[in-house]
Structures are given as structure tokens and as C-alpha cells.
Amino acid sequence: MNKPMILLAALVLITACAKPQPQAFQVIPMPDDVTVSEGSFCVKGVAVSIDENMDELSQKAVLRFVDALETATGMKTKKGEGGIRFALNPDFAPEGYGILITPESAVVEAISLNGFVYACETLKQMLPAAIYGGKKAKADWVLPCVHILDRPRFEYRGMHLDPCRHFWTVEETKKYLDVMTAYKMNRFHWHLTEDQGWRMEIKKYPKLTEVGAWRNGTCIGKDFESNDGIRYGGFYTQEEMKEIVAYAAERGITVIPEVDLPGHMVAALAAYPELGCTGGPYEVWTRWGITQDILCAGNDKVLTFLEDVFTELMDIFPSEFIHIGGDECFGGEGDTTRPDPWDVCPKCAARMKQLGIKKGPDSKHLLQSFITAHMQKFLADHGRKLIGWDEILEGNLKAGATVMSWRGVKGGIKAAEMGFDVVMTPTDYMYFDYFQSQERDKEPLCIGGYLPLEKVYKYEPFKGMKPGTEEHILGVQANMWTEYIATPEHLWYMLLPRLCALSEVQWCAADAKDYDRFQASLEHSQAMFDAMGLNYCLDYKGLIGFDRQPARSPEELQAYLESEGRKWSW
Numbered sequence: 001m002n003k004p005m006i007l008l009a010a011l012v013l014i015t016a017c018a019k020p021q022p023q024a025f026q027v028i029p030m031p032d033d034v035t036v037s038e039g040s041f042c043v044k045g046v047a048v049s050i051d052e053n054m055d056e057l058s059q060k061a062v063l064r065f066v067d068a069l070e071t072a073t074g075m076k077t078k079k080g081e082g083g084i085r086f087a088l089n090p091d092f093a094p095e096g097y098g099i100l101i102t103p104e105s106a107v108v109e110a111i112s113l114n115g116f117v118y119a120c121e122t123l124k125q126m127l128p129a130a131i132y133g134g135k136k137a138k139a140d141w142v143l144p145c146v147h148i149l150d151r152p153r154f155e156y157r158g159m160h161l162d163p164c165r166h167f168w169t170v171e172e173t174k175k176y177l178d179v180m181t182a183y184k185m186n187r188f189h190w191h192l193t194e195d196q197g198w199r200m201e202i203k204k205y206p207k208l209t210e211v212g213a214w215r216n217g218t219c220i221g222k223d224f225e226s227n228d229g230i231r232y233g234g235f236y237t238q239e240e241m242k243e244i245v246a247y248a249a250e251r252g253i254t255v256i257p258e259v260d261l262p263g264h265m266v267a268a269l270a271a272y273p274e275l276g277c278t279g280g281p282y283e284v285w286t287r288w289g290i291t292q293d294i295l296c297a298g299n300d301k302v303l304t305f306l307e308d309v310f311t312e313l314m315d316i317f318p319s320e321f322i323h324i325g326g327d328e329c330f331g332g333e334g335d336t337t338r339p340d341p342w343d344v345c346p347k348c349a350a351r352m353k354q355l356g357i358k359k360g361p362d363s364k365h366l367l368q369s370f371i372t373a374h375m376q377k378f379l380a381d382h383g384r385k386l387i388g389w390d391e392i393l394e395g396n397l398k399a400g401a402t403v404m405s406w407r408g409v410k411g412g413i414k415a416a417e418m419g420f421d422v423v424m425t426p427t428d429y430m431y432f433d434y435f436q437s438q439e440r441d442k443e444p445l446c447i448g449g450y451l452p453l454e455k456v457y458k459y460e461p462f463k464g465m466k467p468g469t470e471e472h473i474l475g476v477q478a479n480m481w482t483e484y485i486a487t488p489e490h491l492w493y494m495l496l497p498r499l500c501a502l503s504e505v506q507w508c509a510a511d512a513k514d515y516d517r518f519q520a521s522l523e524h525s526q527a528m529f530d531a532m533g534l535n536y537c538l539d540y541k542g543l544i545g546f547d548r549q550p551a552r553s554p555e556e557l558q559a560y561l562e563s564e565g566r567k568w569s570w
């Protein structure tokens, strides 16, 4: 072969090898309607045009995508037509969007911030995972030719976080919001108060954070009588909480704050003991569980305190829903040698008399309903809506409240039949503090239970509901309680990839879910987590625990479970 022929052959070879390949279509949650065709569209140094009629936050969302693209490809984009065009289209549903990619161009359309945020997240997931890495990377920077029309199944797509049992910094919380954004979630339920720590600055009651945000140690493992002797705590200033609210809002996420009442209030009682039935003294709890000490329902000062706290809270959080907790007020496990304070407190007795509540099995629930109703009216007077855990149903819940069903699905089903709106977050399917494998000896310490990825994925929120009551199901949320989760590495391990499964429960039509397709798509999500530097669990692949040890065979597992006195269960 003469020289020019050799050069030509080499050129053909290089071109063939360099032909960029689009990433396999592994978007989670799977968009509603997807048609992938042959070919790809190169986005390196692409021209970008943004409809100037788009609102400021939508434009900012697109610019975040453009910024990630420029960083990852190492090439500036150009302003102008002929590349990716972002445009308003009033035909889309509020959170819906459309993407049309041909070898020549890409068109992205939506009508709202959330639509543009989700379109950008879909674009990112169709690109090499290195786009999540925040640095220049060599990769095939092309999008597949595809037509997508997408919209969510549920309007409420939530994820919860407990910063009280263990504290998460503002930066960690933002990362949590980033992950929620990547999977198209729109409600962040922030559980800001607990027995083990009060985490929100309230200016009128400075001792809530001076005293209530700090505990004198933490029990070691599951030995509730023990104490590691290490002072632990932290709180968010009002400025920091506003920063989180703004960060979330830019990503289409509403932050729903929770002040859990009248139970789970020991940290507040430690700061202001006069708010309890006995007057204390109380200590910020160093162990987990349910305490008997709750707010006094007979003391008007408690109502004033709550109104003051919620007044400051509403200044920080624009969310229409405000969460008042309401769970686990009775049946405390602390000092069982004494009766529940509400059973013996003269002020509570006087309140019951005033309300005409007779002594009986329901009396404490009815007394709790008095506080719930008071807060519901206070919130309504300020244009907000009350949401609470399903215990609020047990007394006499007033119309207009929304119920978060956590003790299984029964509470949610009953609430919907009674005409209440419901968010489903049942322990059996949505508690991400549960074990992900049966092989507990290989897993980090955990509260218990067993919630593998597949079980999260297969949750169907309408199951067991009477026809016509489904419309009350606003959506689905998973909860992340952190008694046994103390480090970001452990937090991500418990969250991922179960959050991905949750996203398909929240987003995809019931008949569009497919566990095999979903599991195959996790290959790309795993690469995304690697690029983001997040830990994750591979139990679903038979690689168990932090160390990813090989799973036991079925026979070995059976023998192991028997040795622990347990049975396999789902």
C-alpha cells in the first residue's frame, strides 16, 4: 500500500472507532412515552437557545444544565439557534415536558419550572454519567435520537429526612436535595424536632437551641441504658433554613417542615420544662424509642408556645403543608413505673372536663385532637394546611387535614374512605432505615425490618382501596429515620438505590413499571452515584453490606436465619 492509501485507511479506522455511541436508554424514573430511534446528536460546544419568556427559575435550571455540560465536556456552549432549544409550550401538564432529539438538533419544551427541571434531569441521565462528576471527562458526549413525552403519575413525590437523631449539615442536605432532583421528586419532608434534639432556631425561644439542640451523649448500639458520653447536636439558623428552602425551590422542591407535637418533644421540654405536665426537670434524650413525657394539653402556655413557634416557622417555609407530627404520643417506654402524665395531670384533667371528654379508651386521643384542631385552625388562619402522621385520625380529626399513613396502609385507606387526603408512606414499603438484606451480620447496624429494593419497587399505592377513593391519594413518600445512621456514607447506603425504586412508584403509571427493565437501568444510576461520590447498596445484586460480600446460597441463608431464630419474609 502506498503512503496516501495507508493514511486514508488509518483515517477510516479512527473515524469508525471514534463514532460516538449514545448511552443506552436507562433513564429512571422511566418517562411516560419514549421512542428511541437510530442516531445521535453531539452536544460538545453545542449552540443553546433559551426562550426569554421562560421565568427566571426555569432559565436558571437550564443554565445549571448548560454549566454541568460545559464542565464535563470541557467546551463552552454557544448562544444561538441550531443546537438545543428550550421553549415554553402551554400544551404541557404542569410538571410535564417534551424532548425531541434528531441528529441535527434537540428541542425541549415545558410550561413550568418543574417541567424544565425534569427535562434537564432526563437529558443528563441520557448523557454519560460523568456529567454528574463536576469535572472534565473524556466520553461520548452525544444524546440518543429520541422523542419523549413525560408527566408524573402522582402530584406529591416526597422524601423525608431526620436531622434530629443524627445531624446533617446544610451541604449534606443540599446533596440530598440534588439526588431527589435527579429522580424528579418534589417534596422534602424535613423532620426538625425530636426527643433527641431540636434543630430549628426560634428567636422567641432561644433555649430551644441553646439547650434543646444538644444531648449529653448517645446510647451505644441498641443498649439504651448506655451512653458514649460525647455531647452531640447542632441546629440550623433561620438563614440556613431559608437557604435550604431557596435551594430546593430552584429545583422545584417544596420543603415541608415538621414540628412533631405533642409527643417527641423532650428536647423542647428540657429547654422549657414548664410546657410539660410535671414541670420536669427533663433532659434531651440520649436513647431511642418513645418517651412518656409530652407537651401538657391543659396548659394554655403550650398553645401560645406552639403558635409562636409556627409563626416563625411560617416565615421561613412558604409550603402550604405544614407537618405537625402527632405520632407515638402514648405508650412510652421510658420510666414505666409511672402512669402517662396526661392520665394524672390536673391541668389535662381540667381541659378534658372543659371539652366534655369522658374517661375511656379514647380520652387521650380526643385530647390530642383538641391540640391538632387548634393547630389546624391556626395554620388555616394563615393560609396553610395541616398534615400529620396517621395517629391524628384516632380522635376526632377535622375536615381539611391530610394524613400521612405510616403504620401500614390501613390508616391511609381508612382516611381516604373518610374523605381525607392522604400521603402513603407505609413502614412495610417506605422505611429506608430498614435492612436491605436478610444477612444482618453483614450489614451496618440498623433499626430492623427488611425492605429490599424489589419490595419498594413493587409497592402499589392504590392496592386495597375502594373504587372512587383513590383520588384522595396525593402521592407517596419514603422516610429516612436516622437513629442508627450517623455518617453520610451510611445515609447514602440506606438511600440508594431504594430512592430510585421509589421514584418509579411516584412517577410511572402502574402498568409501566417493570422490575427487570428498572434493575438493568440501575447500571447507569450506579455510574451516576460513582460520579457524584455517593455510597450505595448492591444487596439487590447479591453483594451484601458495606463490604459487598457475596450473598449466601439459599441453603446457607436458611441455616443462618434458623441460627438467628428468624424466618425469611418479605
Ligand code: ACM
Residues within 6 Å of the ligand: 327, 328, 389, 406
Ligand atoms: C414514625 O415513624 N414514628 C412516624
Ligand code: ZN
Residues within 6 Å of the ligand: 276, 277, 295, 296, 297, 298, 299, 341, 342, 345, 346, 347, 348
Ligand atoms: Zn398536662
